[in-house]
Amino acid sequence: MGYHRAGFDVVGVDVAPQPHYPFAFHQADATTFPLAGFDAVHASPPCHDHSALRRVDQRGPRGTGWMLAATLDRLGRLPVPWAVENVEGAPMGGCWSTVCGTALGMSTETHVGRRWLKRHRLFASSVLLMVPPCGCSHRRPVQGVYGHSGGGAGRGWKGYHADACRLMGIDWMTRAELVLAIPPAYTEWIGAQLLAVVPADG
DSSP: OHHHHHTOOOEEEESSOOTTOOSEEEESOTTTSOOTTOSOEEEOOOOTTTSGGGGGOTTOOOSOTHHHHHHHHHHTTOSSOEEEEEETTOOOOSOEEEEOTTTTTOEEEETTEEEEEOOOEEEEESSOOOOOOOOGGGOOOEEOOOSSOOBOOTTEEOBOHHHHHHHHTOOSSOHHHHTTOOOHHHHHHHHHHHHTTSOTTO
């Protein structure tokens, strides 16, 4: 959605069906899907094996950790601008930037007061990305969007599904989909910078 708002016509690819995906969609292997003809490419390889939550995931490693390096290698050889997203702790290689909801002013009113989105995501790109500094250290009350239940207390209020939807700027996903999503504000910010280097006739 963020790339759409930035000005791109969006086509999605995933090996699993995505019934709530709002744009053109191909159910296919994204690691081998043909990329010729696209003006820019974004990829979000599975993050489970890189996430801090893997330590409490009773299912153990998912065996998908290799996909991040493979994706970075593949996109790094493209002639068009690209971006790869993943979670904190992921081995992103050379140069990457961190985007957080607090930096983009993302907040919502909950029944425990106003909460700002604390959600760090790493972006590697062929473009030098300019991102505002994270505001998590400003002692604002923050909310995370993760796991499968709401509640919590203190600065790290976890919120309920309705809170999370408003905070993330997403109202078309289930909770399970939402916890894996990138807020559209993030990809709109990144997308505007990718679009700026797409040739005018692209």
